[in-house]
Amino acid sequence: MESFHAVIPAGGAGTRLWPLSRASRPKFLLDLTGSGRSLLQETWDRLRTLVPADHIHVVTGPTHAPLVREQLPELTGLLVEPAPRDSMPAIGLAAAVLGRRHEEAIIGSFAADHVIDDVAEFGAAVQAAVAVAETGLLATIGIEPRNPSTAFGYIESGERLDVDDAPSARAVTQFVEKPDEPTATHYMRSGSFSWNAGMFVARTDILLGHLARLQPHLAAGLDHIALAWDSPDRQAELESTWPSLTPIAIDHAIAEPVSLEGGVAVVPGAFGWDDIGDFAALHALGQTSSPDVVWVDADGFARTEDGTTIAVVGIRDAVVVRTEDALLVTTMEHAQRVKDVPAELRREGRDDLV
């Protein structure tokens, strides 16, 4: 594990969790689970059980960099991207910079805003993925599904691979998008599908090699930036090159095409995992309502950030979230559509509320 570096892209806005999640304090900076630690800090804590602090790197934007530094005082590897260009440029930048510094580097990317309930199992899965990555494969961790969720993408696994220290590794047959319910039930029953949690582990030379082949413009841009990174030209190069980089997710840029070539392996993750995609997910995780809620012929999730009392009358599966400056009222069924609220507020020029 000495050559292993963890990368945490910290950029998601979490607009489905408005008004808790805001542009200025997005989901990953929030303590959504009531643990006393933000999702980013919990991600950090999990990775710190595996690697020293200087092997953990966070990629974030300039507006969130100060809060990231504040939340992670041990952090030395902060990579500030001038603007969000999706996950491939963020992870690719870390790979390019680390690949120049450490020839044998293996990097793994882990979202800043997911929850995981078993740190030991998570650590075991990462170690297995690193063992797989050492063989030159792009490794991913597939979460053993606990229900036929339609909220996540799935990974289909094929034949067992023969990797020392990762006996459970299998070839990835394909990545599939969020399925409908009958398909998800079929996936679940088949036993050969796992949830795609976006955790990828690879040698930097392998990752950048795939990128040079599949996204040559993006790879060249990242290479330019990495060359200037540890020099006084870093900021100038970033500012001139970053805006031209193709905005694309790592799944589409590399994972999916390489899986079709047989270059991706999956190791099972036997831990509870969720991306807390919306308030229904947060509620399903067992997050309870604020103490002062009065339910009259009603149930659901109700939280107030300002200590006031909430009363819900006659609404099942209600979702009520009150902050000092805003209020959301919906139901579990419509929790995904909450993202339309900040979108509408932005259209109306109410950027202070987004």
Add this chain to the structure above:
Amino acid sequence: MESFHAVIPAGGAGTRLWPLSRASRPKFLLDLTGSGRSLLQETWDRLRTLVPADHIHVVTGPTHAPLVREQLPELTGLLVEPAPRDSMPAIGLAAAVLGRRHEEAIIGSFAADHVIDDVAEFGAAVQAAVAVAETGLLATIGIEPRNPSTAFGYIESGERLDVDDAPSARAVTQFVEKPDEPTATHYMRSGSFSWNAGMFVARTDILLGHLARLQPHLAAGLDHIALAWDSPDRQAELESTWPSLTPIAIDHAIAEPVSLEGGVAVVPGAFGWDDIGDFAALHALGQTSSPDVVWVDADGFARTEDGTTIAVVGIRDAVVVRTEDALLVTTMEHAQRVKDVPAELRREGRDDLV
């Protein structure tokens, strides 16, 4: 009209309008219609078009007396009842006190928390009711129903009476409680039913005569208090006698039994009227939501008292009311059950929120 005195019993809590209406600032003290005047002030303004200020009397409790005085600086006739005993003791007290002061007094009672949209029509109806009351009948104003509401009680009218200055007056056949929908539709079609708005006009001697016959204990108690009213013994007599008075509504105490004896007449009120019984009624009155509400696949009534933004997603006929210290979320369908919230809060000892 020189002998006419208006009485405004101001005691209703309006618990169905929680959290706007509170024990400390009940519905009648609120500007629910956005007119800039509270419901009590609007009631006052309507009556002032008919009588001088010293002919308007407000009966209220000791906790609300200071705010009533503040809202009605012209008011001279404030009657403070030590505790609420329903409408008959409140109106009976005013009748007993005024009957002693003015032998020919006619009093009319008008709720402090109703809305009326046509002051001229209201005034004409009151004048007709006073003309009827002069003949010795108990007069009521029946509101011409605009829809088959199940939220109000109804008055059935019979034969036309022959009263000068009130040609449209009819005998009341019966008062009926809130009907179910088919019955309300039948009432509406029949043309002989009107809404009971609780407006009663009578000579004080007639009113107190009925009371002495039908509720002798209550009548005797009120007589004792009235005797002491304009003397230094007022407070002592009030405190010793008031708690023993029968708590009863004027409808049950007098209007219903006297109607069966043929002693009640109704004059039609051709004006818009509502008792704003709940938030569905307030919304139906055309009360619009706060300006900063974002509706996503949703509609209804949403109001914030603290200037914050409300977003409602995926809920039809929503009712959302945010005050500084509380929040109500329900739907129009369940608007009547809002009264359960302050009841529950009281059980929990949260009297500060009631």
